[in-house]
Amino acid sequence: MVSQYQIQVVLALFFLICTGQALARNTGRERISLNKGWRFSRSANNNDNLVYDVRSDTPTGNQVKILKPWILPVANPFIKAPEERRQRPSATPPGANITFTQINFNDSSWEAVTLPHDWAIKGPFYTGDNVPVTGGMGRLPIQGVAWYRRKLSVTAADVNRTIYLDIDGAMSYAMVWLNGNLVGGWPYGYTSFRLDLTPFLKPGDNNQLAIRLDNPVSSSRWYPGAGIYRNVWLTKVDHLHVAQWGTAVSSRNISTESAVIDVSIELENTGKTKQTAQVITSIHELDSRTGTGTAGKKVADAAQTTVDVDADHKQGVKSSVVVPNPRLWGPRPAQQPNMYIAVTRVLVGNKTVDTYSTEFGIRTIEHNPDKGLLVNGQHVRIQGVNDHHDLGALGSAFNLRAAQRKLEILADLGVNAIRMSHNPPAPEFLTLIDRAGFLVIDEALDSWKSQKTANDYHLLFDDWAEADVRAMLLRDRNHPSIIAWSVGNEVGEQTTGAAGAAIAERLCAIVHEEDSRPCTASKNAARPEMPFPAALDIINLNYQGEGIRDTPAYAGLDGIKTGPSYPAFHSAFPDKMILSSESAAALSTRGTYFFPVTKENSAPVLDAKADGGGNPDLRQVSAYELYTTPFGASVDKVFATQDAHPFVAGEFVWSGFDYLGEPTPYYSARSSYFGFVDLAGFKKDRAYLYQARWRPDFKVAHILPHWNWPERKGLVTPVHVFTNAEEGELFVNGVSQGKKKVAASGYRLRWDDVEYQAGEVRVVTWRNGTVWAEETVKTVGDAKGISLEADRNLIRGDGEDLSYITAKVIDENGAVAPRANNTIVFAVEGPGEIVATDNGDPYDFVSFPSKERKAFSGLALAIVRARGGGRVTVTASSKGLGSTKVELTAR
Numbered sequence: 001m002v003s004q005y006q007i008q009v010v011l012a013l014f015f016l017i018c019t020g021q022a023l024a025r026n027t028g029r030e031r032i033s034l035n036k037g038w039r040f041s042r043s044a045n046n047n048d049n050l051v052y053d054v055r056s057d058t059p060t061g062n063q064v065k066i067l068k069p070w071i072l073p074v075a076n077p078f079i080k081a082p083e084e085r086r087q088r089p090s091a092t093p094p095g096a097n098i099t100f101t102q103i104n105f106n107d108s109s110w111e112a113v114t115l116p117h118d119w120a121i122k123g124p125f126y127t128g129d130n131v132p133v134t135g136g137m138g139r140l141p142i143q144g145v146a147w148y149r150r151k152l153s154v155t156a157a158d159v160n161r162t163i164y165l166d167i168d169g170a171m172s173y174a175m176v177w178l179n180g181n182l183v184g185g186w187p188y189g190y191t192s193f194r195l196d197l198t199p200f201l202k203p204g205d206n207n208q209l210a211i212r213l214d215n216p217v218s219s220s221r222w223y224p225g226a227g228i229y230r231n232v233w234l235t236k237v238d239h240l241h242v243a244q245w246g247t248a249v250s251s252r253n254i255s256t257e258s259a260v261i262d263v264s265i266e267l268e269n270t271g272k273t274k275q276t277a278q279v280i281t282s283i284h285e286l287d288s289r290t291g292t293g294t295a296g297k298k299v300a301d302a303a304q305t306t307v308d309v310d311a312d313h314k315q316g317v318k319s320s321v322v323v324p325n326p327r328l329w330g331p332r333p334a335q336q337p338n339m340y341i342a343v344t345r346v347l348v349g350n351k352t353v354d355t356y357s358t359e360f361g362i363r364t365i366e367h368n369p370d371k372g373l374l375v376n377g378q379h380v381r382i383q384g385v386n387d388h389h390d391l392g393a394l395g396s397a398f399n400l401r402a403a404q405r406k407l408e409i410l411a412d413l414g415v416n417a418i419r420m421s422h423n424p425p426a427p428e429f430l431t432l433i434d435r436a437g438f439l440v441i442d443e444a445l446d447s448w449k450s451q452k453t454a455n456d457y458h459l460l461f462d463d464w465a466e467a468d469v470r471a472m473l474l475r476d477r478n479h480p481s482i483i484a485w486s487v488g489n490e491v492g493e494q495t496t497g498a499a500g501a502a503i504a505e506r507l508c509a510i511v512h513e514e515d516s517r518p519c520t521a522s523k524n525a526a527r528p529e530m531p532f533p534a535a536l537d538i539i540n541l542n543y544q545g546e547g548i549r550d551t552p553a554y555a556g557l558d559g560i561k562t563g564p565s566y567p568a569f570h571s572a573f574p575d576k577m578i579l580s581s582e583s584a585a586a587l588s589t590r591g592t593y594f595f596p597v598t599k600e601n602s603a604p605v606l607d608a609k610a611d612g613g614g615n616p617d618l619r620q621v622s623a624y625e626l627y628t629t630p631f632g633a634s635v636d637k638v639f640a641t642q643d644a645h646p647f648v649a650g651e652f653v654w655s656g657f658d659y660l661g662e663p664t665p666y667y668s669a670r671s672s673y674f675g676f677v678d679l680a681g682f683k684k685d686r687a688y689l690y691q692a693r694w695r696p697d698f699k700v701a702h703i704l705p706h707w708n709w710p711e712r713k714g715l716v717t718p719v720h721v722f723t724n725a726e727e728g729e730l731f732v733n734g735v736s737q738g739k740k741k742v743a744a745s746g747y748r749l750r751w752d753d754v755e756y757q758a759g760e761v762r763v764v765t766w767r768n769g770t771v772w773a774e775e776t777v778k779t780v781g782d783a784k785g786i787s788l789e790a791d792r793n794l795i796r797g798d799g800e801d802l803s804y805i806t807a808k809v810i811d812e813n814g815a816v817a818p819r820a821n822n823t824i825v826f827a828v829e830g831p832g833e834i835v836a837t838d839n840g841d842p843y844d845f846v847s848f849p850s851k852e853r854k855a856f857s858g859l860a861l862a863i864v865r866a867r868g869g870g871r872v873t874v875t876a877s878s879k880g881l882g883s884t885k886v887e888l889t890a891r
Ligand SMILES: *[C@@H]1O[C@H](CO)[C@@H](O)[C@H](O)[C@H]1NC(C)=O
Pocket: 094, 095, 097, 098
């Protein structure tokens, strides 16, 4: 039976669809999500013998069909020199008759999937040795060949339009067929790309799209994800339209009274006749009420320009417009991230043939070698993190809410900058970041011609580096958050003398052709006297800034030893800004502490040493937050070298969040130990060291460890306090352990001789003689129950929005049992589902979609989404702990 309510919803939807189409006709452009309705099939092997090119892991022999000559021409729009562009071979590509590309192939037995999709994240994990995918890449089944198929419809009204397929990212070696015809593809999984479907489409509903991915083992030093892991769009435009990423909006002559906005537009005419177009751009404030990216109040109109665009050509057109009283974009919290939208209309005759919106911000940035970064003339110290693209238990499949949550957690800790290590992110992430007011270093590549792993980018560099770098620049250039472009991370070429420097110069020349912001590459090994850093505009140092293996605890280790290299770089390059693009590489697992504790303020994890910080059986690292990789430095050591060299612009910590893969120091695990936030998004103790420094006016006094050590009665159990006070006094069961000054040990208060007795540890801290912050940690009783807390109780029922639900194992007073590892079973009633669970333990091999998850250090996480509206009840239960509910509303 159809209720009145359902009819209203249907009518409302219908109205939306109709107005949407009407809107499209007025604006000339439609951008339609293609995320739904796919069929998917994956094989761990390459059964069809198609290859992009021969690789160490591809089949060999006569039956292998190489498609590279048909894929390469897709890069042409990004290759500057005409003679380096490739002709599509006139021959029919091999494999044209392959079954999965055919319209008549019946794929109804394939898995139905919605994009963004990461086929590997559900696991199961590969454990142990001799597995196809080891710890470095996250022990998940990323490898193999996969096909995605769906139908496209073309209406009669589309007949004279150009229809593009826009893929924001597919991992990897994407090749696309339409109705059995090879359209093109793009090998590098992090680059967004466009294919013109127009020549291969036919009217009607029966157009068959088939996308083949081939994701190699040993292609990455971290978890790359697998599949069409970002959004996919069908873009329908008039033959005359704004080209892909065809606007560049920049500002100059900025004052409080006015700013000059230069708008550069590239028009493309895919039609058969020359067109004369009028181009009009108006500038609007971004509608801050909705935050949806719609144009708000209009603030200026650029003069209309007339331009001829020949058939099958592109033509640039420039205009300038003055915006009065500009509201500047700047990073939080000292400045506001005000955004504008340039709305460009293209008219032929009096008909609007295209409308194109470009979000941008008005601001100045200066990279000052002595002062660091200035935004709108104000010094902004870079308090950044490195961020890999995975979203923890959701894998690499992009999700807007998951990305937004990441930013919220980081902002709370005082983070103001993100380095995209080591690849361009999903485009929506940069949009979120602009609006949230973080700074960004956008980065293209982790390797050049010199390989780090057998199947990494070195296989593609010669053919694709220009296109991949230029595609990043064109796609991302209008984001005000971006302060620099990085063309490489720790590439082998940094120490190959003139040869490596020549590549850096070539890639930076591409940056300079497209944008005014500096070109850089991160250096962990290049020294100031080598040619490599001279080829770059600013100096991004990984680890060597704060010194590598140069303090007593690291003395016995092999490998390069060097003191802080900031001064040497500063004097070699007095006109280049210096920053730490990777700092720390500190290690820990949340809530785990091992004894004895090193007396040093920075020490490598050494399993052979009693105070070495690691537990190789549990694959855990002590959260006293003093332990690092062999080349790393504790947070305290990094802060000290930053403070000793005030010309340094700041740091990007390795890393903000833990990520999948690279589980140093225990490669038998599945995810990293580097984050100051764990994989589930729970803060480690280390997070409070950063918060104390980065939010100096936010009162922080964080005590560690927890105080549940029945086996340590009478044993020395150091207590450390992370605070932005100047001094503190510690009390154990009311007995003072003495007053200490932070300055005495650097960046923390440490009472290293405390003897454990159950009860309570309390700290009182002072700043400038008055009490600043107090904190108490108590011995917690036996686990008796579970508490549940949702980060958001109201979510959209669109199958995308998420609620992150934290389960805490608690004692009878509601205090979290800090060592609890009880298995929690999550369940959902109503129109919701559990997408994944996690606990932040790098050595937990229970697959992420599992509804059962052991608590780790007392906590577990469930990620819930809703399909449709209604009441969603999430229940957590555990043997002996009863069950608890939390209610969500989905709309
Ligand atoms: C596909 O075409 C090739 C020639 O290009 C032919 O050798 C092969 O038999 C065909 N395969 C099928 C399944 O039709």
